[in-house]
Amino acid sequence: MTNPLLAEWNTPFRIAPFDAIKDEDFAPAFTAALEEAEAEITAIAENPAPPTFANTIEALEASGAALDKVLGVFFTLAGADSNPARQALQRDFAPKLAAHSSWVTGNKALFHRIEALWRDRDALDLTAEQARVLMLTHRAFRRAGAALSGAEEEEMRAIMARLAELGTAFTQNLLADEAAWHMELAENDLDGLPDFVIDAARAAGAEKGLDGPAITLSRSLIVPFLQFSPRRDLRERAFAAWAARGAGGGDTDNRAIAAETLKLRHERAQLLGYDSFASFKLETEMAGTPEAVRDLLMRVWTPARARAEADAQILTRMMRADGVNGALEPWDWRYYAEKRRQAEHDFDEGAVKPYLQLDRMIEAAFACAQRLFGLEFRALDAPLYHPDCRAWEVTRGGEHVAVFIGDYFARPSKRSGAWCSAMRGQAKFPRVQGPVVINVCNFARGEPALLSYDDARTLFHEFGHALHQMLSDVTYESVSGTSVARDFVELPSQLFEHWLEVPEVLAEFARHAETGAPMPRALLDKVLGAATYDMGFQTVEYIASALVDLDFHDGAPPADPMARQAEVLAELGMPHAIAMRHATPHFAHVFSGDGYSSGYYSYMWSEVMDADAFASFEEAGGAFDPERAAALERHILSRGGSEEAEALYRAFRGRMPGPEALLEGRGLAG
Known part of the structure; x- marks a missing residue:
């Protein structure tokens, strides 16, 4: 056969x-x-x-x-x-x-x-x-x-x-580490958890073959557990497992792998005549040099760390009021930050999630793509690799554009995180072919599946990557879609996140899972108003990871990456209660391949542009301004890597931006 x-x-x-x-x-x-x-x-x-x-x-x-x-x-x-x-x-x-x-x-x-x-x-x-x-x-x-x-x-x-x-x-x-660990919960361990966390824990337990609920290392489950569980002992257990991925000893320990990887990358760069792997890697990116990357990161680090330190004092006082002595720890931060958000902003994520149904958020992303670029989505009956997957044909004006596949739920067989890939890229040579694009996420299951606001933003982010693939219009596949500089590839994805924040989008698609009622205007205002809440924490955990990545590759490789990681964090004055978003043993962006090695900074480099790019819509006719949408497709989304990234952005915006819009968008300006 x-x-x-x-x-x-x-x-x-x-x-x-x-x-x-x-x-x-x-x-x-x-x-x-x-x-x-x-x-x-x-x-x-x-x-x-x-x-x-x-x-x-x-x-x-x-x-x-x-x-x-x-x-x-x-x-x-x-x-x-x-x-x-x-x-x-x-x-x-x-x-x-x-x-x-x-x-x-x-x-x-x-x-x-x-x-x-x-x-x-x-x-x-x-x-x-x-x-x-x-x-x-x-x-x-x-x-x-x-x-x-x-x-x-x-x-x-x-x-x-x-x-x-x-x-x-x-x-x-x-x-293997993520699939192997779970923490079973007794019924009284569920006290204080919102229904959506309980439902997700029960679904996770059932998937593990357990009789009761369980917490796994899926980000969509463990993060809300750390946010809402009043049980400090369970939070500590869960956080310890989350932080220890890849560092538990035995056959799945990644620390020696990281050390050997860094050593070999340095040898590779020196063979090619470069002083360091970072110099080699960044030569072809927009940033150009390690010094340019470090300059941007430190310009944002300083105000972000100051904000985080001030927030830590407030959270520590809240912890003291609960009768807990000792230092504020990483497993405490999300819990007290959530309590503070509820108190200061009258904002409860548990009240928001019923309005963020997965299916409605998919519809919202499709609707934005239709209004901006004229794309239409029709459910497609085709053989897919897992029952969780679903597919759509993407058309414009009746003409086929692409196939889009969505795979949204967490499961033990899936690596963590979220990503977009193309099983086939767009090209016109040697024959015309439309792309087949996949978005993969790790959302918690539920009936119906409900998303956190961060989950919904992830969905829009990955769909932004998908649009970059689907709207590509070049001749050669090697420069189609997301085949661009690493610090430019996140621009379309991070830019598309902004449409989730457009009030008319939420008003139409954020509807209650049971009643179908739209999100009340007061709650919508709280969602949008809290968009920059806890941004000191979020920025610090991200930049710490980016600076460790850069340090590892900028100069001679460390013999002991874990020791060097600790030194870098100490030199930065890393707040005690905040951990790196990705510690070395589970820093898949950097060590699963060299795509983001010396390049984890690229999310922030792109954010400088995405904040400025969305501002151009607001300065024109609003989020759905047709001229700006056409310019975005003409100069960026359709062009792939067929021209230098800076030239593409200048053609779209007329200039390159500074970090001011980023600081403003993160609430860190002034």
């Missing part, structure tokens, strides 16, 4: 036939597709004709289609619905893929063809996008070590293979 991964997919819009794919199909499909990709590369490199853009760069763009197809399915499953067989396959595939990548960039005949085109680029009569693709291809080969030879080339190859193994192990260890 034909392997379904390698066959033509006669499904709606060529979505992967998940119902026909078995785990045992992946290894033979991977092997066959890898061999095909290598044959295609060899044919390009050994072409006797002189190099042209068509026979070299476009040929590279068209190569590896079967491999991309297999891996698009596999990595979707490995992240969102893992199992032991898939984890074993991932461990097997990672070094082979790294070796393949090193083999491609180490192919001297191929690199010489690219070099020749780069030297003669001014005489090639290329379009702007073609010139960009040539530059990016040439740069990628040089940064991968294509100009190395001999022992240095072999060393680079070994480093990349080992880094792939380490990233896979880090991810799987973290998933």
Whole structure:
């Protein structure tokens, strides 16, 4: 029988036939597709004709289609619905893929063809996008070590293979720790918890096969438990487990993996002639240098830390009033911050959640996309990889644009966090193809599923990434969608979050799960008014992680990352009661791969732009101003990485912004 991964997919819009794919199909499909990709590369490199853009760069763009197809399915499953067989396959595939990548960039005949085109680029009569693709291809080969030879080339190859193994192990260890831990709750342990937390705990317990409720390490469950549980002993237990992920000793401990990863990244950078991995990594980002990153982070850190320290004094007094002595601890902060929010703002998240139904928030995101960009969404009946998933066809003016898949609920087989990926990117070469885009989240289950305001913001954030993929309109897939600088990729996602805060959006879609009544105006005002509440805490926990990430990669690697993490936090004057958002052993952004290594700052770099970009709507005709929406699509969402990020933003806004709008938006100005 034909392997379904390698066959033509006669499904709606060529979505992967998940119902026909078995785990045992992946290894033979991977092997066959890898061999095909290598044959295609060899044919390009050994072409006797002189190099042209068509026979070299476009040929590279068209190569590896079967491999991309297999891996698009596999990595979707490995992240969102893992199992032991898939984890074993991932461990097997990672070094082979790294070796393949090193083999491609180490192919001297191929690199010489690219070099020749780069030297003669001014005489090639290329379009702007073609010139960009040539530059990016040439740069990628040089940064991968294509100009190395001999022992240095072999060393680079070994480093990349080992880094792939380490990233896979880090991810799987973290998933194992998160899946293994739970805390069973007796009925009296539920006292003081709002109904939505109790319902989510009962659902989590049932999923674990328990008779009663349980707290797991899903962020959508553990964070509200820390917010609302009056039981300090249980909060401490839960927080300790949350903080200890990847650092519990034994086979799933990530600390040695982090140390070896940092060492190898530094060696990689030095082989390429850079002083540090941060200098190497940031060269191609908007920020450009570690110094520029540190300058932005510290400009925000100072007012944020001052706000957090002032808040800590207030929370400590509240704790004393409860008869609790000793220091305010990280497992206390969210609980007393929530009590303070209820007291000062008359704001109760438990009263808000019934108005934030998952289905209505999906409808809200779709409605905003329709008003801004004319997109329409129609439920699609197609085979998907898990019963939780649902799919929509995205059209505009009756024309197909994309397929969008949503996978929203937490489960043990899914890694933590939220993300957007494309199983297939938009392109017009070598054939026209619409993207297949997936949003994956980890929301708590319920009947109906209710979101916190932070959950709803996450949904809008990931959908902003999806819009970047869906509205892409370029020729070559290598520059489509989110294929942009790391510190630019978060602009569309963080910008789209602002539409959740538009009063008319909440007025229409924030309706009570039982009565269908709209959110009362007084409650809506409280939701919007509390948007910057506890921003000192949120900013400090984020910037601390970003600065530790930068420090790890800016200079010689630390022999003991945990010791260096403690030193960095001490140098910053990290408030005692606030923990890093992502401590080293579970810092998946940085250690599951090098996508966000030296780059966790990028959320804040993009936030400088998103605050300024949304202000341009407000300065015009409002949140749904058609001219601003058209400019956003024309200059940013449709362009992918076909031009430098700064040029795209300047075309949209006319200038680059400073951090003032960010500080204002976070309530930290003045």
